[in-house]
Amino acid sequence: MAELKNRQAYHEYFIDAKYEAGMVLQGTEVKSLREGRASFNDSYCLIHKGEIWLKSLHISEYSHGNVNNHDPVRDRKLLLKKRELKKIEEKLKEKGYTLVPLRIYFNEKRFAKIEIGLAKGKKLYDKRESIKQKDVQREMKRFLK
Numbered sequence: 001m002a003e004l005k006n007r008q009a010y011h012e013y014f015i016d017a018k019y020e021a022g023m024v025l026q027g028t029e030v031k032s033l034r035e036g037r038a039s040f041n042d043s044y045c046l047i048h049k050g051e052i053w054l055k056s057l058h059i060s061e062y063s064h065g066n067v068n069n070h071d072p073v074r075d076r077k078l079l080l081k082k083r084e085l086k087k088i089e090e091k092l093k094e095k096g097y098t099l100v101p102l103r104i105y106f107n108e109k110r111f112a113k114i115e116i117g118l119a120k121g122k123k124l125y126d127k128r129e130s131i132k133q134k135d136v137q138r139e140m141k142r143f144l145k
Helices: 007-012 027-034 082-092 124-144
Strands: 013-023 044-048 051-055 076-079 097-106 112-121
Touching: 007 013, 007 097, 007 112, 007 124, 013 082, 013 097, 027 097, 044 082, 082 097, 082 112
Parallel strands: none
Antiparallel strands: 013 076, 013 112, 044 051, 044 097, 051 076, 097 112
16 A cells, blocks of 8 residues: 655644544545555645645546546545544634645555644754754664664
C-alpha cells in the first residue's frame, strides 16, 4: 500500500494538532493513489459552508483509465466529525493558523484517509534551527553505529 507524505509541511510549519479525515474520491483517483501518484505541492485545506475542502492536491490521471478519468486537481471534500470540525474552525479564527495535508494512506479497511494538521508558519530562523537539530541527530546516529 502506498503512503504519501508531505515532508515540506514539517519544514514550513509547526504542527499543533493532527486529525484523520476521510476523502470523497472517484474510482480512478483511488487507483492512482494506490500507485502512489499524487503531489502535495501548494495543497491546502479550507472551510466553506461548514465543510472542509482540500484544494490543489494533484492526483495524476489513472494510466488505464478511459474517458471517465478524473480531473487531476479538482477540489475534494473531506469527512470529519462535527465536534472535530468545530475545534478546527475555532483554531483557524486565531491569527497565524492554517490547515495543511500531511499524509495520505489506506487504513486497515482499505479506505483512503488523509491526515491533516493544524499548523502555524515557521519563521526563517525556526527553519534553520530545525535543520541544525536534524543534522545533529544524523551525526549521533552515525557515531552510534
